[in-house]
Every structure is written in C-alpha cells, then in structure tokens.
Amino acid sequence: MSRELTRLYGALAVDTDERVLPAPDRVRRRADRRARQRAAVGALAVAALVAGTVAGAQLVLAAGPDAEPAPATTTDSPSPSPTPTAPSPPPSHTSPAPSARTPEAPPKTSARPPDPGPTSIPDRAFFTLAAANDTGIGDEFIPGPVLPALCGARPGEAGTVTRRARSLAFKLTGTPKGYVPDGSYRHSITVYRPGRADEALAELRETVRDCPEQPVPDASGMTQRQRLLGDSGYGDESVLFETRTLSRDVNGDPTGGDEVHLVRAIRSGDVVTVVWEQGWEGTSTERARFDADSRRAVEAIRRWLA
Template sequence: MYRSLATDADTRELVVPDVLRHQADRRARLRAAGGAVAVALVVGGVMIGGQVVAVPSPKPVPPPAGTPTFPSPPVAPTPDATAVSPSPPAPPTTAGRSPGTTPASPRVTSAAPPRTPTSIPDRAFFALAPANRTGIAPEFRDLDALPGLCGARIPSETVVQRRTRLLIYKLPQNPGAGYVPDGTYAHSITIYRSGRADDVLKELRQAVRDCPVQKRPGGDPPSRSTQRLLADSGYGDESVLFEIRSPGQDVNGDPTGVEDVRLVRAIRIGDVVTILWEQGWENTSSQRAQVDADSRRAVAAIRAWLD
C-alpha cells in the first residue's frame, strides 16, 4: 500500500504555492459574493412584501406635454363648526340617576277651566266680623239686587240662580246688641251662564254713566239723586263701585239738611257676581272703609265655596 501510494504521488505534479494561494483567494471571493447575494435577496423580499401590504396612493398624472399650468387659487380656511352652530349644552344630570338612563319626558298638563256652579249654598255668603255683629241674624229675602238707574234693566236671561239676603251691621266703635244698628246690606250672589258675567258688569258701568241724575221715588216734593262711578280695583276678577247721593229725609219724609251717601259694589269672580248695596239705617251714610272690609270678606267666602 505504501509502495502504491508513493508511486501514485510520484506521478502527480505538486502545485506551486502561488497558484495555491490564488485558488484559495478565489474561493474566498466566491463565498463572500454568494453571501452578499443571499442578503440582497432577503432584503428585496421584505421590501416587496411591504409594498404589497401597504400600497401607496397613486401619484397624480402629470398634464400632457405642452399644456400650460396655472397656480392653484388660495383655499379659504374652513370656519370652525362650533363657531357657526354651537352644539346644545348637555342636559343636566339628576343626582342618583344611573349613567346612560334617559330621563322621562315631563308630563304636560293643562288646567281645566273652572266649572260654573248651578246652586248657591248658605256658606257662599260671608259672615260679619265679630265687632260688626248686632245679634240680628241675616235673613234671606226676595230683594232687588240693584237700585234703579233711570229704568235700566240689567239682562236677567243669563241668570242661572240668584239668592239675596238682608244683613244688618254696626260699626266697631259703637255698642253691641240692644243698640241701634249703623247700616244694612242688600247682599246678593248671582250665577250667570258661562262667559256672561263680565257682560253684566259692562252694562252696569254703562247704566251708571247714562244715569247721572234721576228722580227719587216718594217724598213731597220728590227729590233727586246723583250717581257716579268711583275708581275701584283689587276685588275679585273685576269690580264696579258707584255712589248714590240724595238729600237726607227722616222717617216722616221731611228733609234733614244732610246729604245721604249710599255705596254699591258689584264684584265678579268667574261666572259669579256678588253685590253689596249699602242702604244705611235711619239716615246714616255708607262708610267706605266698612264696605271695603265686608267686600273682601264676601270675595273670600265665594272663593272658598268655588274651590
């Protein structure tokens, strides 16, 4: 085996060192080039994959050659939307309400119109203040609700019901029971058909204006009375106040030389009209403060009844 190997080696020519180094350098360059090619292939594959995943937006096509170009006009700034139409403020949240819970819509209710009564109870009439009581109980009678005003007739076809009473009173500064009273009311309450009570007060105002002077019945010779409207407000929905002035007469019809003054006030509360006609007592005149106080009591009693 050794002889065969020696014979085979002697037949082959050894490569000189320079050729051997050249071949080794060549193999090294080939290996470096192959590695660089592999890295380039890897990088190229990554770049191609990224382009497939995120395709860039197409570039605008340039105008054909020879087409003139002009600068674009300036674009006006877009106004802030909140400055043009501001959003409505968020509704306030209610304490204790869960987030996201829609509040219930408020219930819209309309007040029912007041009902027109059909009868008048005793409690609709006011009671005198203790200092004005004489011990004489009020008495319901069929009395005139208003004095005559030159024959004017306030329409009665719209009346639903009317009640009238005679009420005797005294002034607070005078003694109580057993003494002469100071005044008398013909006090009435009338229910009118719905929407007609205000017409009654209009006609009453006009009747007073149309009758500034009239002959007074009775007496020899007959006397005259004068009527005029007085400013009035603050009673019920509306009111009418007027006075009647006439020469005073005693129980025998003889002149006393003193002028008698009578006050009449009509007050409307809805479809109800109450009238206080102060008629005095033995040549006494009406006291405005007393009539005002009793008018307020009359309104309070009717409102309590209607409520």
C-alpha cells in the first residue's frame, strides 16, 4: 500500500468516531469481489438475451411463412379484449312484407267528353244552286234512297244519328228558263256517331268494288255497271263512282251510247253529304257542273258546322 493511501486512512480515522475501520487490503479485496459479481451478472444477462433471441427465431422458422406473428405486448397498457361478434341470423325464405305506399290519386284531366255532334240538320246545311243553274222549280225534301241500287247492299246505314235528303232540278248555263231541266240531284246529308263516318265511306268503296254490274230494276234485259273513279280535294275524304247503262230514246230504243251518272260521297268530320246526279229524261251528268256543285255542297257543310 502506498504512503498516500496510508495517510488518507489515518486522517479518516481521526475524523470519525471510534468505530474500527477495516484494513486497506481488506477494503481492496471487497472492491475486487464486487467487481467480479457485477461482471458475472452482466455475462448472465447477455447469455439470457442471446438464448431468447435464438428461441424466438426457432419458433418463427417452425411456424412457416403463413403463420401470423405474435402480437407485441407492452407493459404500459393491456391489450383490449376483442368484442364478441353477434351471430348472423339464419336466412329467411319468406318474402319481405311490401312497404306500405299511399295509392296515387288519378291525374286530374280537364278533357271534356267528345262532342256528340249535331242531332238535327237545318235547311241552310244544303247548298244553293248558282243563279245561272236555277230552274226556279225549287227543291223538295222527300224520303227515298240516297244512293243507287248496289246489288241489294245498303252501305253507310250503321251509326247514323240523323239524315235529311232532297231532290233538286237544275239547268245548264245558257238554257232558257221554261225549258225542261238538264238534270237533277238527289242530295242527302247524314250525321254519324263519332268515328263512324269514315267507316261508312270505307263500306261504300267496298260495296261498289264488289258490285261491278247488276240488272236494272224494272227494265227487262238491261244491265247497270258501276266503277270507282279517282277523287280528291273534297272535304276530309270522298268517294266518287259512276253508274252506266245503255242509252235509249223516248220510245225505249237504244241510241248507241251510254247514259252515265256520277255519285260523290264527301265526309266532313262526322257528317257525310252525298251528291247523286240522276239526269232528266235520259240525260247524262256533265262533269264540270257536277264538280262545281260538289264544292258548293262542301262549303255549305263547312259554314253550318263552323
């Protein structure tokens, strides 16, 4: 032991109480023992750490690549326990109850019922002859057929509301008054229920097409022929056809020609007017005069329905 250490121990003994201090060599041995204990504890700690690392690696390798790593634990706060999941209810095979819905109210419409049309036909609904064609005889509203005989058929009778017909004689322009008329009309107006007037014209076309000829009533051996003619420009639609028989003189002898008469049915909405030229004592229809009076008939209907 050095002199300096011996001096320090001596000074320490003077300042302390009368407790007996250990000798310097004893103190040194105690210090050496403590150092060896600390070294041993450190070596043990290192060995334990290495052993734990090796064991963990072996567990990971043994678990395989699909194994999930163990959750890390901490001492600060415990891991929360998982919340239990309620089991799903078994599937139901019953249909779900339909949701209650308030029935929708039907839409309000301001549409008025269809107009039934006129139920009577005034005199002003019939056309007036041009002054140059007026015989002065006037017209006569009398019952009777409104179409020529067509193999016993009566087209256009269904769906009628009301009808009026008249007979009217006329003269050609230039014929002096007092002479016999040059021709005559059977002019009728029929009001149909809504939607039935076009059916009446379709039925008339079919009837004329299905009746190309027929015996002339009360005329022994005579034949009347019918055929449809092209027509347009009158009312909403029109049907034009002719009747043709052998022409005869006042004695009943053939003249070598034909007596031809025209019939035109014109629809304006639910109203049909028929202009049937019947001749006078064997005369035939003059087409220009007939077309002009057909237009006058359409105009009269238009003014009446306006």
